[in-house]
Amino acid sequence: MLSPAERKKMGFPLLAGNTEIKKYGDVYFEFANNGYCKEVCENYADALIDNAKKPAPFDIIQLASMYDRMHDSKMALFYLEMLTEKKMNSDERFEYCIEMLKTLSKLGRWRDAEDFRTYNINFMQKHSEKVTLQRKAKLYMALALTDCAAKKYSQALKLLKFGYKPRGKNDTTLLEIFITVVYIFARAGDKDGLEGALGNAESCLNLLRDFDFLWQPDYYSKRIREAAEGIL
Numbered sequence: 001m002l003s004p005a006e007r008k009k010m011g012f013p014l015l016a017g018n019t020e021i022k023k024y025g026d027v028y029f030e031f032a033n034n035g036y037c038k039e040v041c042e043n044y045a046d047a048l049i050d051n052a053k054k055p056a057p058f059d060i061i062q063l064a065s066m067y068d069r070m071h072d073s074k075m076a077l078f079y080l081e082m083l084t085e086k087k088m089n090s091d092e093r094f095e096y097c098i099e100m101l102k103t104l105s106k107l108g109r110w111r112d113a114e115d116f117r118t119y120n121i122n123f124m125q126k127h128s129e130k131v132t133l134q135r136k137a138k139l140y141m142a143l144a145l146t147d148c149a150a151k152k153y154s155q156a157l158k159l160l161k162f163g164y165k166p167r168g169k170n171d172t173t174l175l176e177i178f179i180t181v182v183y184i185f186a187r188a189g190d191k192d193g194l195e196g197a198l199g200n201a202e203s204c205l206n207l208l209r210d211f212d213f214l215w216q217p218d219y220y221s222k223r224i225r226e227a228a229e230g231i232l
Contacts, residue, residue, distance in 0.1 A: 001031045001062060011091055012058040023047040024059075035215040036069040049079070057083055057092045064099050071231060073106045094127045094135070101142040106232065110149035117146055134173045137164050141180045145232070153188040157181065170210040175220060178204050182227040198228055 002010065004025055014020045027044045034040055044063050049055040060079050067075040080100055088096060097120050104113035117124075128136045140162050147156035160181060166174050178201035185194040201224045211217060226232070 001028060001066065003028055007058070011089075012056070014056060020048065032213055035213065035219055036066055038070065041066050041070070041075075045079075055082075057086060057088045057096070061092065061095045061099055064103070065095075068099065068102055068106070071106075073103050076103045077107065090123075090127055091131075094124065094131065094139075097124050098138050098142045101146050105142075105145040105149035108149060110146070110151075113146045113149055117143065133164065133167075137162075137173050137177060140164075141177065144180060144184065148184050148187055151188075153184055153190070156184050160184075168210070169208060170212065171208070172211075172216070172220070175201065175204050175208065179220075179223050179227045180232070182224060183230065183232040186228055186230040194228060198224065201227070 002012070004021065007013070007024075014024060024047070027040065027047055030043060031040050041063060044059070044066070048059045049063060060082050064076040064079040067073075067079070076099065080096065080103060083096055097116075100116055101113055104110075104116060124139055128139050140159050144156040144159040147153070147159065160177055164174065164177060178197070182194065182197040182201050185197045205217070205220050205224065208217075208220075223232075
């Protein structure tokens with residue numbers, strides 16, 4: 001979940017005034033202390049989406065992403081489908097495409113994921129040249145999951161070799177890439193590949209030092225273990 005400052009910096013301001021800013025800040029404070037959990041998601045939805053006249057597309061997308069982190073793809077899709085007919089700016093649409101690809105893939109709807117990718121691929125590729133390397137990495141991971149869902153494992157792994165460069169002692173994006181590789185090898189049933197991928201992911205986690213939140217080391221350790229069981 002983006003902090004209020006990060007959200008504004010990335011061009012996703014709140015639509016209304018001080019009341020919404022405070023609500024978002026309260027939810028972020030809860031997230032910073034408790035991480036990804038049902039209560040935080042429900043409070044987020046209650047504060048800024050379910051009871052709002054015009055919820056910001058960014059909030060809907062971010063909430064869907066948070067449900068995705070909790071392995072609740074059905075709830076993620078529920079919120080993403082709110083945006084099907086809504087206008088979004090380019091940055092919002094880019095994030096929407098990423099989350100939709102991930103969600104459809106994890107639900108096993110690989111044909112729908114491939115159709116969605118085909119329809120949006122030109123936009124996604126062009127916009128990926130305008131965003132940070134971290135956001136570009138999110139796209140490649142989503143595309144890899146689409147291929148993984150279609151059992152195109154070699155192609156999925158190849159997508160993750162797009163040239164991402166490590167950035168400092170808090171590069172959780174690099175760790176996310178390694179975790180995605182673990183997941184793909186697990187889904188492929190490749191025991192040798194899985195063993196090597198696990199080693200890389202665990203080594204990466206051990207090298208990270210400057211986490212933003214106290215709960216992150218345990219959270220990512222759990223993510224690695226789950227990915228090895230084919231859960232992402």
